Structures are given as C-alpha cells and as structure tokens.
Amino acid sequence: MPISDNGQTKTWQRRTTGESLTRWFVWLICVAVFLYCWQQISEATTWFFVWDAPRIAGDIWDRATPPRLEYLTQLGRPIWDTLNIATFGTLIALVLAVPTAFLAARNTTPSVLFIRPLALLIIVSTRSINSLIWALLLIAIIGPGVFAGVIAIAIRSIGFCAKLLYEAIEEIDRSQVEAIASTGASRWQVMAYGIAPQIMPAFAGIAVFRWDINIRESTVLGLVGAGGIGLQLQASLNVLAWPQVSLILLVILVAVVVSEWISAKIRGAII
Amino acid sequence: MTTPAYAELDDMLGKRWKKPPFVPNPVLRWAIILGFAAYLIAAFSTIEVNWSRVYEGLDRGWQFIISFTRPDFISRWEDIWGGLLESLVMTVAASVVGILISIPIGLGAARNIAPLPIYLLCRGIVALSRALQEIIVAILLVAIFGFGPLAGFLTLAFATIGFLSKLLAEDIEAMDRSQAEAIRASGARWLQWINYGVQPQVMPRLIGLSMYRIDINFRESAILGLVGAGGIGATLNTAFDRYEYDTAAAILLLIIGIVMALEYLSGVIRARVQ
Numbered sequence: 001m002p003i004s005d006n007g008q009t010k011t012w013q014r015r016t017t018g019e020s021l022t023r024w025f026v027w028l029i030c031v032a033v034f035l036y037c038w039q040q041i042s043e044a045t046t047w048f049f050v051w052d053a054p055r056i057a058g059d060i061w062d063r064a065t066p067p068r069l070e071y072l073t074q075l076g077r078p079i080w081d082t083l084n085i086a087t088f089g090t091l092i093a094l095v096l097a098v099p100t101a102f103l104a105a106r107n108t109t110p111s112v113l114f115i116r117p118l119a120l121l122i123i124v125s126t127r128s129i130n131s132l133i134w135a136l137l138l139i140a141i142i143g144p145g146v147f148a149g150v151i152a153i154a155i156r157s158i159g160f161c162a163k164l165l166y167e168a169i170e171e172i173d174r175s176q177v178e179a180i181a182s183t184g185a186s187r188w189q190v191m192a193y194g195i196a197p198q199i200m201p202a203f204a205g206i207a208v209f210r211w212d213i214n215i216r217e218s219t220v221l222g223l224v225g226a227g228g229i230g231l232q233l234q235a236s237l238n239v240l241a242w243p244q245v246s247l248i249l250l251v252i253l254v255a256v257v258v259s260e261w262i263s264a265k266i267r268g269a270i271i
Numbered sequence: 272m273t274t275p276a277y278a279e280l281d282d283m284l285g286k287r288w289k290k291p292p293f294v295p296n297p298v299l300r301w302a303i304i305l306g307f308a309a310y311l312i313a314a315f316s317t318i319e320v321n322w323s324r325v326y327e328g329l330d331r332g333w334q335f336i337i338s339f340t341r342p343d344f345i346s347r348w349e350d351i352w353g354g355l356l357e358s359l360v361m362t363v364a365a366s367v368v369g370i371l372i373s374i375p376i377g378l379g380a381a382r383n384i385a386p387l388p389i390y391l392l393c394r395g396i397v398a399l400s401r402a403l404q405e406i407i408v409a410i411l412l413v414a415i416f417g418f419g420p421l422a423g424f425l426t427l428a429f430a431t432i433g434f435l436s437k438l439l440a441e442d443i444e445a446m447d448r449s450q451a452e453a454i455r456a457s458g459a460r461w462l463q464w465i466n467y468g469v470q471p472q473v474m475p476r477l478i479g480l481s482m483y484r485i486d487i488n489f490r491e492s493a494i495l496g497l498v499g500a501g502g503i504g505a506t507l508n509t510a511f512d513r514y515e516y517d518t519a520a521a522i523l524l525l526i527i528g529i530v531m532a533l534e535y536l537s538g539v540i541r542a543r544v545q
Contacts, residue, residue: 030367037364041420044357044501049417057415084314128530129523130494132406133504136511137519141335142328147320193290200293220406224497237410249407256402 060242067250068243075232075251081146082228082255085221086214089153094207097158101165108169108195119162127159131217135226146227153214153221160213161206168202169195204270212263219252229255335516342524343517347510351522354503355529358492361423361502365492366485368424369431374477376432377439384443384469393436400433405491409500420501427488427495434487438480439473446472475544482537489533493526 003010015023049056102108104119135152142148172195180194222230229248236244281287294300344351379385379393405426412422446469454468496504503522510519 033363034367037360037367040357040360041364041424044419045421046417046419050421053415060411060414080314080317084318087310087314088318124531124534125527128490128527130490132494132497133507133523136497136508137335140511140514141332143321143324145321146318147325150318197290204293216404220404223406252407253402256404 063240063242064246066243067247068241069247071244071247072251075229075248078222078229078232079251079255081149082215082218082230085146085149085153085218085226085228086211086259088150089218090157090207090211090214092150092154093157093161093210096154097161097165098203100158100162101169102191104162104166105169107172107174108191119166123159123162123166125159126155126157127163129156131156131221132224135221136224139225144225144227149218149221149226149228152226153218156217157210157214161210164206165199165203168199168206172198201270205267208263208266208270212259215259216256219255331514335520338516338520339524341517342521343515344521347506347515347518347521350506350509351503351518351525354496354506354522355525357420358489358496358502358504359529361420361427361492361495362485362489365424365427366431366481366488369428369484369488370435370481372428373432373435373439377436377443378465378469380436380440381443383446383448384465393440397433397437397440400429401437405430406494406498409495409498413499418499418501423492423495423500423502426500427491430491431484431488435477435480435484439477442473442476443469475541478544479537479541482533482540486530486533486537490526490530 004013005011100119100122103110103115104123106112106116109116109119131152134155135148138148138152142151176198177190177194180190185193218228218230220230220233222228222232223234225231225234229252233245233248233252236242236248292300294303376393376396379389380397382390385393408429409422409426412425416422416425450472451464451468455464459467492502492504493507494504496502496506497508499505503526507519507522510516510522
C-alpha cells in the first residue's frame, strides 16, 4: 500500500507517485484527442447557422404542429409493409443464422481451424454494416421496393442472431449432450435431442429481440427507397410538408414503443 | 421390426414417447402456429417483387461481389480519408460527451438512489432518446443546425445518453446495498457516498458498456452521412450512385476493419477491468 511520509505523519494514498503520473498522462492524451476532435468539428461547422438554431427549431415546430391527422389514412399500407419487412427479414435471417451459429460455436463446429474463422467472418461483416447501407447496395442491385428492404434487414440480422446464438451454444451443459451421445445417437440426433432443447429459449428470445430491433430499422429504410413508412417520410420531407412529417414521426414512435412492449412481453413469458 | 428398442418405455408411459413441445399448452400452441401462418400468407401476398428486375440485377450483384476482391482504395483516397477521419472525429467527440452526460442521468434514473421527481425526469429523457432512432434525430438536427459533422456529433451524443444511462441505471439498481450503506454509516457526504460506495461497484460495467457504445457510434456514424450529417456515409452514397463498386467495396472493407479493431480493443479492455 503506497504511503506518503512527510517526517512525522504517514498518510495513506490510493496510488504510488508513478501510477498517478501515468494516469495523469493518459488523461492528458485523452483530453488532447478530444480537443482535436472538437476543433475539427468546429472548423467544419457554419456557426452562424448554429446561433440561429433556436429560431429555426421554433419555426419548424410551428410548422409541424398540429400533425395532419387526415394523412393517417394513407399510412396503413406503409405500416403493413414495414411490419412485413421486419418479419420476413427476421425469418430469413434466422434460417441463415442457425447453421452459421453451429459452424461458429467452438463445441459444434466441424473444423476450428478452417470453418470457424469463415463463420466468424460472416458474422462480423454482416453485423458491422448498417441495414441502411445494405439497403443502398441492394437497391442499386435489385431495384427499389419492399423486397430490397427484406433482404437488407435479413443480411444485417444474420450476424447479430448468429453471434448471440453461438454464444448460447457454447454455454450449453455438456453432460446432457454426452448422455444423448452415449445412447448411440447419431450426430444429427445429438443436435436435435441434446443441443436444440437447451438453446431453444435463447433462440426464441433472440428471434423476438431482433424482430423488435428490425421494426425500428425498417421504419427508416424507406429513406433510401427500400419500402415501408420511411418512403412517406422522405416524400414529406422533400416537399417540406412538416405537419405530415410530425404525424409520421408520431406513428413511428408508436410502432417502436408497441413492438418493444410486445417483445418484452414475449421474452418475459419465455424466460 | 415391430418392437423397437424403446418399447419398454412406451409401455411404462402408456403411449409413444415424443419430444415435449416448446409451448406446452396445445390450444395456445396451435393458435400461435395458425395465426402466424395466416399472417405470413397475408403478408407474402402483398409483397410485390419484380422478378425480372431482380434477375437483371443479379449480374450487377455479382460484379459487386467480384469488386471485393479488387477494392479500389487509390482513385478516391482523398474523399475516403476525409470521410473516415470525420466519422472517427464524430465518434470520439460524441462518445466522450455522451458518456459524461449519461453518468449523472444514469444516477438520476436509478430508483434506489434518486428521489422520485428526478427519477421520472431522467427516465423520460432515457425513453425519449431510445425511442427516436439516430437517423431520424439526424434528419431533424440537420434541418436545425445545417449540414456537417456538428449535427452528427449531437445525434450520436444524444443516442449514447439513452443507451448508457439506461444500462448504468439498471446496474446501479442491481448493486449490493450493504457496501453503499457501510460508506454512508462512516458519515460520508453524498458525493463521497457515490464515489466510494456506488462507483467501484458499477465501474467495470460502465467501462465495458462505454467501449461497446464507442463501437456502435462508429458504425452509426457511417450512415449519418446519408442525410447530410457528416462522416463516411456521404462518400459511400456517392460511390453507390455512380456505380463505383470498387470504391464502395474499399469503404465497406475499411468500415469492417475498423469495427473489428474496435471490437478486439474493447474485448481486451473489458477483460482487463473485470
């Protein structure tokens, strides 16, 4: 325990002098990096607009209230599309994520050296790219519409679902698997009776959780043209129809809150 | 052939053994299955897919996949570097500010240390920040503050607050009360109580979550450019619009590489603090 001694009295200190110096140095670097970043942002900003911001915000607020409620009748179909994008995207993702997860989990992969890194690469690369970027790419390839949205959501979700699922597979109880294997079960039977029942709750939880996130993400996919309520949002923004924008934002907010509530209920029932 | 090896078990049960179903209640099980099937059919019939357009696109899709094998970092390097630097700058600044603000809000949103009015206020802020997605916040902030990284910075900081405060508050609510009480019993003031009774218990998780959030912020900063809030997204969007797939592939590879590096780094740091 470091103690400073000034002749008569000894005082307890939390760290030695060297430790404190190192810490101060690290903090100094952190502050310097932050200040550099702030300076970069500041240089790229037109400060006149920022000082003007409260007036602009008030102006937009005035224009956006009250929301144009009659527009609600035209939002039924986009909301239905949004729901479908999220659901089908999640389903396709799950179908692809299950084999990926089994290939990525240390205890079920056929080859730790060759196949596992490949599965992990799929997981990382699909996970690190946002669904909006996938949508952008898919629209260039297969044209705008709901289908591009479904595929974008599906690709983005593979990594997320597979990662959580393979972690669940790695945490299973070995003894149950061994018990099934010792009865002479084949590799597939071991999977069906030894592993699947153990990861089923985790699987259902992941599916619902990801569906909830996908509802959130599919509401904005339309901004790049991939169907759903985002298309209406983009159209309204383009013509500066602020009362419609505020209504759409309210609808999105309700959709997100409701889907989160549903998913919390279902997960509560499973676990 | 007619008497399988498990005949004995079947006799004991009085019926064939079957795997127990995931949803035990049969009525509920069939209701879920039929309802979901009905929904799927209804949903599937309303999705319009232009298959000939998809078929034409396959060729372009293949070109894009091919371009991953020869990404073009060189010809647009200036734009890529500028966008990437802006993304990183936004990530760092927004993470620092977001984490600093989310600590007091997280303290306020924990029921066991905050009085009710403050608790409700902080929970309200958290709920608002979590319900609004980054890209929508970015659209509004770009409209208010104008184009550029400031809007992106504010968006990410706002999103960080919702994420981190909620998880921090949950962690504080789950902490060990006796340690905090021991500090309080020694006559500590409120700040000392937080500093010595609460902080040591939640610090490892706070660091872990902060690292995770930095990772998320970088990923999100890559799309903010689509709506004009600065970062690599604008460059990426331009590359797609011009069908410069090799440049787009280069940008995507850089994003994946940086995310992997950040994930590895946060793994190392989290392993050290726990």
